[in-house]
Amino acid sequence: MLKKISINKISELAAALMDKGLLLAPVKEISGYNFVEIKDPKQVDLDFHNTIASPKAAFFPHKEDFIKYETGKPIDTASVVALNLPPAFLFGARPCDVKSFEIMDIHFNASGIVDPFWKQRRETAVIFGYAFDLEKPAQPEEFYQTLGIGAADPEGSDVFMVKKGGDLLLNSVTPKGEKILAELKVLNEGKAADKKYYEEYIKKGKEYKTRSMCLEPGAITKKLEDLFYNTDFWTRVSSACISCGVCTFVCPTCYCFDICDDTLFAQGIRRRVWDACMFTDFTLEASGHNPRTHVYQRLRQKINHKYSYHVRKYGVISCVGCGRCTKHCPVNIDIYSLIEDAMKA
Amino acid sequence: MTDFRQIENNLKKEAKRLLEAGEVAVVLAYGRGYDEKHPMPFAAKAIAHVESLVFNEYCNFNMARYLMRYPWGTKIAIAAKAADSRAIIQLVQEEKVRREDLVIMGIPAYGMKNQKTNEVIDSKTTGGLYNPVIYDILLGEEIHGQKIISPYEVLAEYEAMDKEERWAFWKKEFDKCIRCYACRKACPMCYCDPCFIDQNKPRWADKAPQSPGNMMYHLTRFHHLAGRCIDCGECSRACPVDIPLYLFHKKVAKECEEMFGQAAGMKLEDKPALVDFRVEDSDKILE
Numbered sequence: 338m339l340k341k342i343s344i345n346k347i348s349e350l351a352a353a354l355m356d357k358g359l360l361l362a363p364v365k366e367i368s369g370y371n372f373v374e375i376k377d378p379k380q381v382d383l384d385f386h387n388t389i390a391s392p393k394a395a396f397f398p399h400k401e402d403f404i405k406y407e408t409g410k411p412i413d414t415a416s417v418v419a420l421n422l423p424p425a426f427l428f429g430a431r432p433c434d435v436k437s438f439e440i441m442d443i444h445f446n447a448s449g450i451v452d453p454f455w456k457q458r459r460e461t462a463v464i465f466g467y468a469f470d471l472e473k474p475a476q477p478e479e480f481y482q483t484l485g486i487g488a489a490d491p492e493g494s495d496v497f498m499v500k501k502g503g504d505l506l507l508n509s510v511t512p513k514g515e516k517i518l519a520e521l522k523v524l525n526e527g528k529a530a531d532k533k534y535y536e537e538y539i540k541k542g543k544e545y546k547t548r549s550m551c552l553e554p555g556a557i558t559k560k561l562e563d564l565f566y567n568t569d570f571w572t573r574v575s576s577a578c579i580s581c582g583v584c585t586f587v588c589p590t591c592y593c594f595d596i597c598d599d600t601l602f603a604q605g606i607r608r609r610v611w612d613a614c615m616f617t618d619f620t621l622e623a624s625g626h627n628p629r630t631h632v633y634q635r636l637r638q639k640i641n642h643k644y645s646y647h648v649r650k651y652g653v654i655s656c657v658g659c660g661r662c663t664k665h666c667p668v669n670i671d672i673y674s675l676i677e678d679a680m681k682a
Numbered sequence: 683m684t685d686f687r688q689i690e691n692n693l694k695k696e697a698k699r700l701l702e703a704g705e706v707a708v709v710l711a712y713g714r715g716y717d718e719k720h721p722m723p724f725a726a727k728a729i730a731h732v733e734s735l736v737f738n739e740y741c742n743f744n745m746a747r748y749l750m751r752y753p754w755g756t757k758i759a760i761a762a763k764a765a766d767s768r769a770i771i772q773l774v775q776e777e778k779v780r781r782e783d784l785v786i787m788g789i790p791a792y793g794m795k796n797q798k799t800n801e802v803i804d805s806k807t808t809g810g811l812y813n814p815v816i817y818d819i820l821l822g823e824e825i826h827g828q829k830i831i832s833p834y835e836v837l838a839e840y841e842a843m844d845k846e847e848r849w850a851f852w853k854k855e856f857d858k859c860i861r862c863y864a865c866r867k868a869c870p871m872c873y874c875d876p877c878f879i880d881q882n883k884p885r886w887a888d889k890a891p892q893s894p895g896n897m898m899y900h901l902t903r904f905h906h907l908a909g910r911c912i913d914c915g916e917c918s919r920a921c922p923v924d925i926p927l928y929l930f931h932k933k934v935a936k937e938c939e940e941m942f943g944q945a946a947g948m949k950l951e952d953k954p955a956l957v958d959f960r961v962e963d964s965d966k967i968l969e
Binding site: 581 | 713723867
């Protein structure tokens with residue numbers, strides 16, 4: 338089902354979605370765009386390239402409360418935080434980010450252990466994917482083409498959106514998407530010409546140029562395994578790294594977390610908070626021993642996790658080439674150049 | 683001012699000479715990144731690495747941040763712009779680095795730019811100086827006659843706010859914080875191991891990026907840098923969500939300078955203001 342709406346009327350569409358549930362959409366903030374829960378439909382702004390943080394927080398929030406308790410009280414007085422989610426709409430996620438949800442599903446849903454929080458959020462959400470603007474060149478840090486992701490891949494979205502001049506074309510990809518499009522009265526029917534435009538756009542998206550190299554998952558895995566003990570290599574590529582957590586926090590496929598007990602006076606909350614393998618205390622053990630004290634060991638872990646262990650275990654590279662880690666790295670470490678270096682080493 | 687290309691050539695020449703003569707084991711400077719606009723901090727340890735050295739208007743990293751990675755006795759050559767040279771002095775004062783281990787390659791420069799915004803950062807987030815305070819070799823001619831802007835000039839708007847407004851301002855800014863700790867990691871003066879925020883006995887703040895914990899982290903860090911911040915602005919540039927951390931640091935630096943008559947990292951023989959006690963010290967803080 339193909340529908341359309343004028344981009345000028347995007348706030349009307351936003352308001353219609355807000356009537357049905359939570360709306361998460363890109364909003365222009367001081368430092369750039371980010372997905373936020375929309376309070377005022379006028380906030381929604383589709384004039385963005387990509388957001389600072391990935392939309393993973395829609396399903397895997399930076400902090401998530403699990404249990405509330407009072408210290409000193411018996412355990413049966415503790416209560417589990419119920420998750421009663423209204424339907425949510427993730428509006429305007431780019432194809433590479435939508436792809437990341439599929440990778441994250443492996444860990445939170447598909448590999449035997451089910452995370453009920455992730456699962457519920459995923460099930461209640463309708464994803465409105467949004468193709469990159471093919472008229473504009475890719476950002477220098479992006480490399481999703483390397484990972485076989487096009488700039489206009491509708492896979493993974495429920496509804497996929499494409500810009501056509503001043504209009505936004507919305508096409509349903511899944512039955513869930515079809516249902517919601519049928520319900521939205523603010524949308525107009527797409528014409529045959531729109532349908533043609535949409536289909537051609539999807540095709541053209543495959544050819545969209547970002548940085549690209551030939552990356553065969555088996556080959557990079559093997560290469561990284563051979564390189565593991567090459568301390569000279571890892572020391573060299575990590576010499577600028579300052580061990581902050583920017584790369585992992587903006588990454589759409591980083592999913593490490595820490596379980597914390599936060600207490601204020603007697604009131605306690607057990608919650609999950611994002612953690613980063615680049616932090617020194619990430620691997621600090623209760624004994625005081627830390628197996629990864631050096632920067633190079635931590636960067637090696639991160640690269641290997643994404644491009645080697647993950648491929649061995651699940652068959653896919655845990656990276657979608659969005660380039661956020663490169664863009665926001667305070668010292669400009671570029672994961673793409675690093676992989677290129679590794680292949681040559 | 684010597685142009686950046688010339689400075690780059692001088693940097694390569696000096697780095698090559700120092701490494702060749704065995705005077706230093708490592709040259710801390712700037713290297714090629716994934717494009718012109720994104721150079722990287724770089725440690726050249728062999729003559730073959732020298733060709734990768736670069737210098738342009740985007741090389742604003744504070745290389746002093748990397749000094750403490752090397753044990754005392756390692757001879758290090760370090761490229762130092764004005765703010766970086768102050769960081770070196772401050773680290774020597776704090777006995778983290780030994781002056782005799784260093785060959786300071788001074789870089790006089792203005793017109794340095796923020797990589798993200800392309801805005802010129804002179805005086806806004808650097809100390810308002812163009813020439814390195816201390817150096818052994820100079821990689822370009824000293825700058826004279828360029829208009830000197832007080833590093834505290836950008837505070838005008840901030841100082842016009844009253845107490846409540848400032849509280850509201852910081853609360854709003856800290857709400858953006860994602861606790862990636864890029865600010866402390868980019869800071870040459872943040873070398874505590876472990877940082878108080880990473881301790882868990884006692885636990886000083888939540889790990890979650892929410893108001894009380896964010897406030898605790900930033901306010902403690904701000905005060906821990908009182909009289910030590912050398913105003914390089916790296917914390918603000920490293921921040922992925924653009925929290926203007928430099929405003930607080932500058933404000934504290936200004937008050938410190940007024941109270942104790944010394945700015946951080948200006949003289950090797952100074953002691954850090956809050957470590958030193960003098961009978962004539964200001965009591966303003968108690969009033």
